[in-house]
Amino acid sequence: MTSTALPAQKKGRSRRSGTPWTRGGCITCKSRRKGGCDRATPSCNNCLKLGRVCEGYDDLWVAPLGPSAPVFKSTRGPKRQKLNSSSPSQPLSPSSSPSSSDSWQDVWQNSQLSPQPITPGWSIPSSPQDRVRDLDVDVASHEQNSGEQDRLSVIPKPKGFLSHLSGHEAHYLQYHEAMASQRLANLESEHNPLRSFLIPRAMSSPLLMKAVCAISAMHLSNRTDSLDAKTAAIDFYGRTLRGLRTVMAQSVTEIVPDDAILAVGMMCKYEVVRGSVQQWVVHLTALHRLIASRGGLGSMEPEAAHFLRGLYVYAYSMGRISNRKKILGSLILADTDMEAPRLSIYLGFTEDILKICACVAELPSLQGDDISLRLSIASINDSLLTWTPSSARLNIPQDLTQSTLIRLKLVAECFRDAGFIYLHSILEHMSRDTSPPCNATPQPRGPITEWSALITTPKQIAIDRLLSRIESFPLDDNCEYSALTFPLFIAGAESDVFEHRDFVLQSLGKLQENFGIGNTLRAKDVLRILWARKDAIAQDPSKNVHWMDVLEELQWELTLA
Template sequence: MTLTAFHDTGWVSQSLPQVSAHASPVQKKGRRQTGTPWTRSGCLTCKKRRKGCDKAKPSCNNCLKQGRKCEGYGDLWVEPLGPSAQVFVQADAPKLPRLTAHSPPRSLSPSPSVSPFSYAWNDSQLSPVSLDWSTPSSPQRIIDIEAEETTQNQDENIATEPNAQTTLAVIMQPQGYPNPSHLSGHESHYLQYHVEHGSKLLANLESDDNPLRSLLIPCAMSSPLLMKAVCAVSALHLANRSQECSAQNAAATFYGRTLSGIRTAIAKCSTEFLPDDAMLAVGLMCKYEIVRGSIKQWVVHLHAMQRLITSRGGLGSMNPDAAQFLRGLFVYAYNMARISTRKRIAYSDPTETDIGPPRLDIYIGYTEEILKLCGRIAELPSLQDDGISLHLAIASINDSLLSWTPTSINYIIPNDITPAALSRLQLVAECFREAAFIFLHSTLERMSANSDTPQTALDLDAFSIFTPISPPEKTRYLTEWAPLISTPKSTAIHRCLARVESFPLDDHCEYSALTFPLFISGCESEVFAHRDLIICSLCKLQTNFGIGNVERAKELLRILWARQDANAKDIAAGGTASRKTHWIDILEELQWELILV
């Protein structure tokens, strides 16, 4: 017999001894047959003891009779998984003692991990291997949603489930979505939030044809695996915006069940392609980590999506709508990953398969060419020993940025997109172009600093963190590379922030894509006044859109600025100038895999 915990307790599944049908009367007599039934709405003390509770307020009578302290009817909540926590850890085989002729027989006990799962492939086929889902750095509460749903009829406090499904049906049926009556209460609740709010705030372009609704919801209605993935992202986004503990708990549970389902799907497809719904679920796991603000785990899902797409021979073998959705998500996340995780992922783009005319994507909008140019910029250090190739690459990137226009690619634009939305998309794309110029200068400066004699003469300015004075011998950046770039770094920063300052930064989802332009401007600006504008703008994005990666970007900026200020104080006190602190150096020092999407 298995006793499974419910939503508002901190208990996990426990295995209880089986009682034989032929047990003696004495054995059966010891089993409790009467008393107050156990319910989820009881006090915390009774739930911990797995005892019945009469739910008297403010303290239950059962606790008072037994002289126990009644802990009330609050929620058991444990701090959620932190952004740097590793979810996947290689499980080493347990070391067994050496057996001798006199050693007693030994049975192997199962691994105590919560949920084994892996993404692992070789070059020819999918090859799942056993990895353990490691215990989080902080205790993680585990909820058994399936067990909870099966007992809803036994608890009078769960009378709201039909209302939730009725409300969801009213929202979904006029839009042609399937009847949601078969969904559980939790699924109905988070799917309703996804339809009304999450799907509008987790995209960079809103339209009636938003695939977060028009694609994912119909697919999820016939795929329990995809439904869990959608609910995981929806619950986490709700938790970010409302600080609801129950939503955070549900997100972690849906997340774990999705990973388990993907593992099962991979194990079943050794000779066939992974089904489209499982591919979409992997994509949503990447989105989950972006919403959570992970600095470790998101690249694992991105790498998995890359390998799965490659194993199918590209996106051409998928449903066209699903292929277009995954393509936009992958191009955006993949090229941003090349900026901050260059040593962590093998780069190849499996989305170049012809899947029809390009659509104006909800993630990449007009920025596709610029995103790919940023990926090329990130690879420039590999050309440092080949001066001719490096010069040609810099000039080519500069020319591409100069010639870029929002209409460089002839996108298919949905009919319901308003001119105002397209205008916002174009303004955001212009910010990305300035950000690409800034990133190009930043990359070349770091390359030069790693190969040249560090600057030794620095002076303070009333409006600047530090103002370099030309050293006795100019660096390679100043003499060789900067002249190849038509837009100076300071000009690009000014243009980018001037545009951001002119935006209302309200809840129009197009603005949610501004994290990278704001971040790179904050890293490279030498003007103190820019800091307040950048932090204030990032805070607006975080509040309006509920995506956790913005908080991680703010954290890194604060670390970088603190070190720059400390260096400036040392110089003011007559100390020796040290090398300018670069944000990529801090990323490598902290071992962060920052999400800039």
């Protein structure tokens, strides 16, 4: 009886005493084949007790990552050439023109794309050795044999169903599955297509895999300031562009596959995450042309079409708000669902509001026709007044909780207030614009007071209501709040209340910290420049400066997505 009881007692003591053994320990404990790793950050207590350097964790999502959390480190630093002057952490120079994106732009502009029937999905072969000169870092060819091995030495070799991937691909794919996919959507659900659709698709498409890994690595770099992740993001980005150029070269004789179009959509998303102010419009325009070349979304697989529709409508509408002159003038993407469209992870309940804002952006084209302009202002005002979250008939996933739906509706209400503010803003900018549109007969235009009289909600009331509502939000890591960049930006740009500035900057800072999307930094840059200009001319009532003037001077293609 004693001999049979001892093993059970020994097993019980090992499970109850000390720190339980886990397969998910730090890299140091795994390499030493030691249990007892408690996975604490920044260093596990097991390494601290033994006086060893804890090399971090290969599964970075084991705990929420702070902005300065350590990721992984190698015993030797990888060899690199120094960063160029246009680093993503700094505002881009208006004259910068990355060669990789220009080449991609040339390719799709020169391609003879025409509508074609749908064919089964297709992907290009993986090309692990491809390394290109990209936006921020020139990666030398000898890094493949030196620094690359240093970084990969701390990333476990993929096993099981990931075994066909490189160490970096498996690493960033897993990070995307557990962290980035939740932080890079405006709606989290069990069936988040960034996971349930995109990951299985990428597992069989080397091209799409590189695009997903580029976004994942850039997101990790934003949240941790990891130079390794930043370098990996640039590498994956460049290799994705090479793959897309190969597809475009074959587009004359072959149909552009769904995976390639999805990869272009991911490139547009990459630039938003990175905080680009010069390149994302190139990818958005290419996405529009490629979908048109297929004959529309209806020719694509239903899941791919649904995903791309939400992504494109969201990016297009946000682009029209801040880049009217640089975004395609018409949105020609028909709904793919025969019945009510599904609730999009990007649009939520805001789709109708975003489309109204896109109509507001078109008002300057009516400057030569005062009657049409007044009718349009009145129509937009009525649309904003009568809008409700339930206005659009949507198929809502069954797994969404009531609290999630409440957050989505609150965010949508913020967008309605932002719509009123944006309408006032555009009209004020038009009233100071003395240059008539092309081919339009200059006509006397009504003063801003007459135009504003057609809007039932005064600008300051909309600003106060919007910021009061956001102030009641926790702005935590519930990803529905990640959509608030545009409402915060437009309120900060149009408010004359000095105290609002700190609140807007703090709120945008929370979004950056919680969601790691780089465009919040660019929005803050524009606001700081705008406020400095306003303060400089505060003593001269005859002068004024508008946020669109600042963007024009900087030549920035700011996206508020």
